[in-house]
Amino acid sequence: MPDYETFELGNIVLQSGATLRGAKLAFKTFGQLNAAKDNVIVFPTFYGGQHYQNEAIIVEGRALDPSKYFIIVPNMLGNGLSSSPSNTPPPYNKARFPGVTSYDNIMAQHRLVTERFGIEKIAMVTGFSMGAQQTFHWGALFPDMVERIMPVCGSAKTSHHNFVFLEGVKSAITADAAWMEGWYDKQPTKGLRAMGRVYAGWAVSQAFYREEVYLDLGYSSLEDYLVEFWEGRRVEGDANDFLAMLWTWQNGDISANSLYDGDFHKALGAIKAKAIVMPCRTDLYFPPEDNANEVGHMPNAELRPIESIWGHLAGGPGWNPPDAKFVDDAHRELLAR
Amino acid sequence: MPDYETFELGNIVLQSGATLRGAKLAFKTFGQLNAAKDNVIVFPTFYGGQHYQNEAIIVEGRALDPSKYFIIVPNMLGNGLSSSPSNTPPPYNKARFPGVTSYDNIMAQHRLVTERFGIEKIAMVTGFSMGAQQTFHWGALFPDMVERIMPVCGSAKTSHHNFVFLEGVKSAITADAAWMEGWYDKQPTKGLRAMGRVYAGWAVSQAFYREEVYLDLGYSSLEDYLVEFWEGRRVEGDANDFLAMLWTWQNGDISANSLYDGDFHKALGAIKAKAIVMPCRTDLYFPPEDNANEVGHMPNAELRPIESIWGHLAGGPGWNPPDAKFVDDAHRELLAR
Numbered sequence: 161m162p163d164y165e166t167f168e169l170g171n172i173v174l175q176s177g178a179t180l181r182g183a184k185l186a187f188k189t190f191g192q193l194n195a196a197k198d199n200v201i202v203f204p205t206f207y208g209g210q211h212y213q214n215e216a217i218i219v220e221g222r223a224l225d226p227s228k229y230f231i232i233v234p235n236m237l238g239n240g241l242s243s244s245p246s247n248t249p250p251p252y253n254k255a256r257f258p259g260v261t262s263y264d265n266i267m268a269q270h271r272l273v274t275e276r277f278g279i280e281k282i283a284m285v286t287g288f289s290m291g292a293q294q295t296f297h298w299g300a301l302f303p304d305m306v307e308r309i310m311p312v313c314g315s316a317k318t319s320h321h322n323f324v325f326l327e328g329v330k331s332a333i334t335a336d337a338a339w340m341e342g343w344y345d346k347q348p349t350k351g352l353r354a355m356g357r358v359y360a361g362w363a364v365s366q367a368f369y370r371e372e373v374y375l376d377l378g379y380s381s382l383e384d385y386l387v388e389f390w391e392g393r394r395v396e397g398d399a400n401d402f403l404a405m406l407w408t409w410q411n412g413d414i415s416a417n418s419l420y421d422g423d424f425h426k427a428l429g430a431i432k433a434k435a436i437v438m439p440c441r442t443d444l445y446f447p448p449e450d451n452a453n454e455v456g457h458m459p460n461a462e463l464r465p466i467e468s469i470w471g472h473l474a475g476g477p478g479w480n481p482p483d484a485k486f487v488d489d490a491h492r493e494l495l496a497r
Numbered sequence: 498m499p500d501y502e503t504f505e506l507g508n509i510v511l512q513s514g515a516t517l518r519g520a521k522l523a524f525k526t527f528g529q530l531n532a533a534k535d536n537v538i539v540f541p542t543f544y545g546g547q548h549y550q551n552e553a554i555i556v557e558g559r560a561l562d563p564s565k566y567f568i569i570v571p572n573m574l575g576n577g578l579s580s581s582p583s584n585t586p587p588p589y590n591k592a593r594f595p596g597v598t599s600y601d602n603i604m605a606q607h608r609l610v611t612e613r614f615g616i617e618k619i620a621m622v623t624g625f626s627m628g629a630q631q632t633f634h635w636g637a638l639f640p641d642m643v644e645r646i647m648p649v650c651g652s653a654k655t656s657h658h659n660f661v662f663l664e665g666v667k668s669a670i671t672a673d674a675a676w677m678e679g680w681y682d683k684q685p686t687k688g689l690r691a692m693g694r695v696y697a698g699w700a701v702s703q704a705f706y707r708e709e710v711y712l713d714l715g716y717s718s719l720e721d722y723l724v725e726f727w728e729g730r731r732v733e734g735d736a737n738d739f740l741a742m743l744w745t746w747q748n749g750d751i752s753a754n755s756l757y758d759g760d761f762h763k764a765l766g767a768i769k770a771k772a773i774v775m776p777c778r779t780d781l782y783f784p785p786e787d788n789a790n791e792v793g794h795m796p797n798a799e800l801r802p803i804e805s806i807w808g809h810l811a812g813g814p815g816w817n818p819p820d821a822k823f824v825d826d827a828h829r830e831l832l833a834r
Contacts, residue, residue: 319706320707321702321705321707323706323719324694324697328665328695328696328698330694331690332669332672334687335669335670335672335673335687336672336673337673350674353668353672354672357661357664357667358695360661360664361658361662361699361782366656366787367786369660369661370656370786370787372657382657382660386661386664444781445698449704450703450707
């Protein structure tokens with residue numbers, strides 16, 4: 161028995177023009193929706209993550225408190241639980257899985273929230289990394305519905321540099337002949353391991369390695385950290401799913417839709433939600449400068465960087481306790497506004 | 498006719514214990530050695546580079562002026578001109594080419610300088626990136642011979658983070674089945690292209706991409722920059738040569754030898770040369786913090802960062818004119834000390 165539910169989306173037409181037939185949105189809820197339906201938090205997942213990882217900070221007594229809030233964690237399309245290359249029946253399976261945007265994700269999540277639960281207002285949307293990108297999209301696409309947003313280590317639009325970082329990740333997977341242009345029957349594990357090694361240098365900071373934080377975390381050596389953590393977390397996944405989410409990431413842009421026609425500043429300006437935008441000071445692919453620029457165009461936003469050497473991973477749900485407390489405090493403060 | 502000369506090293510025993518038989522050191526000289534033999538500059542090559550790229554800043558009227566100085570550019574072992582996997586006869590060819598350290602390189606270069614030219618003092622050693630690493634090695638291994646050093650965008654010891662960045666580069670090449678564990682007859686071009694894409698995000702800064710500098714350089718789009726510059730410069734090379742130089746880089750450490758027995762601070766402290774150590778402020782794999790730490794242990798060194806958004810490539814010989822002028826001015830100033 162899975163520990164999550166599935167919302168049947170039916171046939172959804174994506175921004176690309178493809179129709180994903182019998183599309184599914186896997187989700188999990190925590191806590192109870194109150195009578196006024198005003199205690200809702202939406203907490204989308206990150207790249208390669210599923211609702212399981214988000215659960216770490218949905219804890220009684222912490223900001224995302226299931227005894228107070230009704231917390232919905234929708235799984236991103238492509239993550240292996242919601243419709244993905246790995247679980248979609250032919251003909252849209254594997255390499256033929258269509259490009260899905262964050263816009264497509266948020267439209268699906270909006271249907272879940274409104275059709276399944278009859279919710280009209282969301283107290284807060286928050287998320288880490290690609291979850292932060294989805295958070296920005298919620299704010300821009302449904303400005304009258306979303307009261308607060310707190311994107312952590314993610315941007316409203318994927319920068320050129322971030323795009324290039326992802327080209328490196330993608331090329332590592334696809335250099336493996338066993339990938340077979342996506343038509344593999346067995347995972348291209350050499351490519352997935354290479355992907356893990358490429359990722360390892362990007363996701364935490366230079367100082368994280370300089371101070372050998374991985375030893376404090378219990379890894380026995382640098383190589384052990386690379387194999388156990390970085391290769392390990394990638395070989396458990398599906399190559400096409402990773403590539404599908406990567407496509408979503410590379411194409412992240414809150415203005416790439418008919419509401420804003422590519423006018424990025426207009427889309428940022430339309431976000432009415434009270435916002436704390438939270439980069440990490442040492443994040444190498446979502447650097448604070450990109451968020452600072454975004455905050456400058458948002459009417460109700462504050463920039464609040466995490467001062468940490470954990471780089472991008474500083475924002476991971478509960479991963480580094482001091483950073484997690486910093487995130488938790490901000491969640492609490494924003495919810496009280 | 499090659500435009501360079503070759504110094505026959507004979508059989509050299511490497512730090513690893515392997516003997517490289519009939520080893521060759523390719524080099525080119527510029528200018529004339531004066532009678533006092535006190536106008537010598539040694540200018541080693543960088544990763545994937547050959548003496549051709551260094552020539553760009555060996556120009557009359559600039560600091561590295563061949564009308565004043567006798568400038569020796571030794572090609573790094575593994576770079577395709579000096580002994581390398583691609584040009585060594587069996588049995589030490591291809592995948593069997595032994596690991597060569599910067600120590601091994603500097604010992605070979607020292608023989609060239611002393612045996613071939615009878616030089617006893619070097620006015621300055623300078624180099625970019627792995628050339629900077631060789632520069633540090635010269636200073637630590639021959640402190641009474643080297644009067645000045647100016648390492649640009651490189652460190653005396655490869656940091657853990659830098660090592661991990663290189664793991665990503667390496668895994669991109671080796672994920673290609675056509676690499677055949679090094680025993681290919683045809684280049685693994687898919688892996689080399691992947692290597693180029695992995696490199697692209699690292700070698701220049703986030704701001705370089707944010708400001709779309711590649712368009713100013715004449716590339717027609719981001720993808721054009723990735724294909725023409727990054728894939729293009731890698732598919733021209735040899736995979737095993739790249740991996741050999743990468744091994745040298747990963748094992749860079751001025752104290753990893755019997756002189757210093759791994760005592761890094763002692764090795765830094767032994768560098769008598771007047772030094773300007775020049776990182777770039779936005780270098781993602783040789784960040785200024787590592788050089789700052791090194792300078793703190795060097796008796797005659799000054800830290801002088803290049804304030805540029807060109808990241809690591811700011812230090813490339815002549816690549817970005819304002820940065821090149823900054824380097825040139827420092828060369829001139831150091832030579833005058």
